[in-house]
Amino acid sequence: MSKQAVFTMKLESDLREQFMAEAEAAHRPASQIVREMMRQFVQAQRESREYEAFLQRKVDIARVSISRGDGLTNDEVEAEFASRRGRAAIQE
Numbered sequence: 001m002s003k004q005a006v007f008t009m010k011l012e013s014d015l016r017e018q019f020m021a022e023a024e025a026a027h028r029p030a031s032q033i034v035r036e037m038m039r040q041f042v043q044a045q046r047e048s049r050e051y052e053a054f055l056q057r058k059v060d061i062a063r064v065s066i067s068r069g070d071g072l073t074n075d076e077v078e079a080e081f082a083s084r085r086g087r088a089a090i091q092e
Helices: 013-025 030-067 074-091
Strands: none
Touching: 013 030
């Protein structure tokens, strides 16, 4: 990957000094560390958007299911699991 873009940013002097000292202690160029952090940030943002889209699809599917009358009421769910708990207790 060619490195043709320059990225300029403002930050506190103390932060810059600490960062540069840590980069030197790690024997790594500061630019390499910043690129790595940027890649991690980009990846995290993509994963977050993908997860949000996944959840939205699940919610949309559930809403369609409920509007068709496919869902169960809370009382029906409670009764079903009370029955399951009762059967499990008998098997123990």
